[in-house]
Amino acid sequence: MKQIVLVLLIFAGVAFGSYLISGGKAFPLRTVFNEGIYYVCAEDLAPAGVGYIHSNGYHYIVYDNHVLFIKEHETIFDFVEKLSPPFFVNGLLFVPIDALKKVMEGYQVYTKGEKVLIYDSLPIVLSATKEKNGVTITYTGTIVPDMVSVEKSMGRVRINLSPVVLSLPNVSEGVKVELEKNGLSFVVDAGNFYPDVEYSIEGGKLFFRFLLVEGFFGRLEVADGVVFERKIEDFGEGEKTVVNYLIMDPEKVTIKPVVSGNGFGTIERLDEMVKRVEGIAGINGNYFDPVTKFPIGLVVIDGKPYSAMFGGRPVFAITEDNRVFIGRIIVDVTLMMRDVLFLVKGINTLGEGEVLVYTREFSKEIPEKDDRIYFVVKDSKVSQIGYKSRAEDSEYVVSISKKYEKYLSDLKEGDGAYLSLQPNIPLRIKQAVEGGPLLIQNGAPIPDAWEEKARYGGGIAYAKAPRTVIATKDGKLWFIVFEGYNHITRGLTYDELVDFLVSRGFEDAMCVDGGSSSVMAVAGSLFGRTENSTAAIPVGIVVWEKKKTEVGE
Structure with a gap:
């Protein structure tokens, strides 16, 4: 058994992100990085004209007027000079980099991380031009994806190309170029936006497309036991969405529903609601009738009912002993x-x-x-x-x-x-909001998901829309707002939400109201509000620091 495990571990070390660039074309290389030494698969060097012959346990690597003779644990250059020993994976010969540098005269070797680039000539960058939603870089030669890296920060994009010829290209206004050890860096101004970046390589041009999202991105400690994080996440078939996370330790916060300042039948902006009751953060709560502005479903505040149950939908509740409940219940x-x-x-x-x-x-x-x-x-x-x-x-x-x-x-x-x-179950409810649909229980999709989706009219479960989710994971309570109705994404369907949450290890999760109502307020700022939404709601779910439990009661 130990022998089998060893073979699997060695095979897992084979990297496929390396390239041979020869004659203006790029060819993938299988490589291994082991104990500080890079190795390249002998079979993958053929496009450069490297000959490889093996018979009876002997291996010959031939290029131009040089030969590598390899047997068992020895690598000998031109039958004279001993070099680093070879490496074998499942019968494949991997040649040490120091030996390739000797035998392949006229080629250069560049290493980064666990990847290798062997090339006969480097590309020359000619220009970098800023456009409305991105940058176009022109060059001669060959560039492969592993020569490109992108760093993003608020208001700035940094594009790194390495290795390339160290000569300064022409750049347009809004682009700065910097010489690095093995390449060039282009710094692009993105204004008051956080940029998500996609790029493609097409015939001597690199096209970088910026998806600009307004507002804060990153991680922020809001209070003891409360962390806010906003970032761009992947989901579905290569789609992206902006996700706002509020991660809370239930032992360090007080969480309860809050009614619009003028009562049921009116609505209030979430950020103003949170400010009014001196909370630190909050999300939207119940579904509501868009005409009457009355909430739909159960609302319990400090053990007192303020709205009766609609029925058949899941409930988010905090118990008298401060436990979190997410699931179906009849109250x-x-x-x-x-x-x-x-x-x-x-x-x-x-x-x-x-x-x-x-x-x-x-x-x-x-x-x-x-x-x-x-x-x-x-x-x-x-x-x-x-x-x-x-x-x-x-x-x-x-x-x-x-x-x-x-x-x-x-x-x-x-x-x-x-x-x-x-x-209908033994639960001493202190705070509660009814919502839905129910998404996952115990880290898995619910078995009656089809019936759950059918309980909601208007295509709620099937449409792509912004979503507000309440979930648990690793002993923490998570409020999550998935943005939508924008140039990055329309939002997520029920099934996409379930896949997203399960893949990231969440345990129990349900939606509350979504669409244009999906919004999160943190530290006085609103996140998730769509362009035509006022973010006004009849019921919010507000968070206070534990030491301020008397506030807002």
Whole structure:
């Protein structure tokens, strides 16, 4: 078994990013880097006119008037000078670089990392011209991809070409050229943008295309236990997207939903919402009706329900003991009035239902109807019997169908009244937001993904769109906003999201509202907002440092 493992490890060391440049053409080389020595596969040198003969354990490398004689662990130049020993991988002969330098007169050898370039002549760079969305570099000779490297930073692109002839080319305005040890570097101004760079090589020209993305890129420690990172990620079939990550230690932060400053039925920009409650970061929360601006689905803040469950969709929750839950759950809300138990059908809603509850977050006047009875509850006691147009402070107004009047005929002020959450699994919910679709559980796609996608109308699961995701990984809670509707990407589909998250080791994950609502606020800045979006939402999910748990309550 040990012998098999050794062979596999040696084979894994064979590199395929090296080239032989001969007669103006490039040919791939198989190379090995072992114990500080570079080796090149003898068979790959034929395009340069190198002869290779082997018989009965003897190997001959012939070029021009020189010969390398190789047997077992010896390499002998012109039958006189001993050089570094050869290297064999699965029966293939790999010749040490010092021996090739001796035998292949007229060729130069360049090494970088574990890659080798053998060439008879170097390319000459003629010009570098900045264009609207990139740079074009012209040259004579041959350039292969491993001679090109690109460094990106905010507002700048650095293009390195090595090895090339060390002569200064003509450059246009906006491009600076620098001589390096074995090549040239071109520094290009990208303005107030972070550039993603793609390039191609076509007939004596290098075309560099810049995809310019506005704003901060990189990694930023926002607070103790909170890190923000913004970068360009690959997904799907060679596509790219801008991804915003907020990575949190649940033990060091407080996370809870926040309602728009003017209550349900109104919307507020996320960055203004976070600033208003003195948070450090946040993302958008529930889906909502674009006409009425009322959220769709469960909202729980500090153990109190502010919006009832839509049903059948996943929930992001923080428990009383500070555990994170992402998954499917049914949460009923019950109302106990003295000794009568009711199932609440709606909270802060414009909809109908036999039992409705309104808190001060309901921005409209509470509907008054002849077929209903009303009570006001404060501090878990009935404080008023009869209609009230708006709830104040911590009180809430209860609206019940008159068909239940007989059960409450002897109810009086001061009697107990309690709202309770009743989840269908043992979970003591402190904060919660309903969203969807559910993406992964325990690091794998959910088995009923087809049914999950079918629960959402309007092509939500199948369309390419910006996405807001809540996920867990390595004991951390991750808020993730995938940007879209821009020149880099339209966004991701459900399946692309699942593949992305699974491939990067996430454990549990779900979406909340997406599309033009997908947005993240960090340190006073907005990320992910599309060109035509105001980033205004009815419910956000806001983060505070743990020491500021009293803020925003």
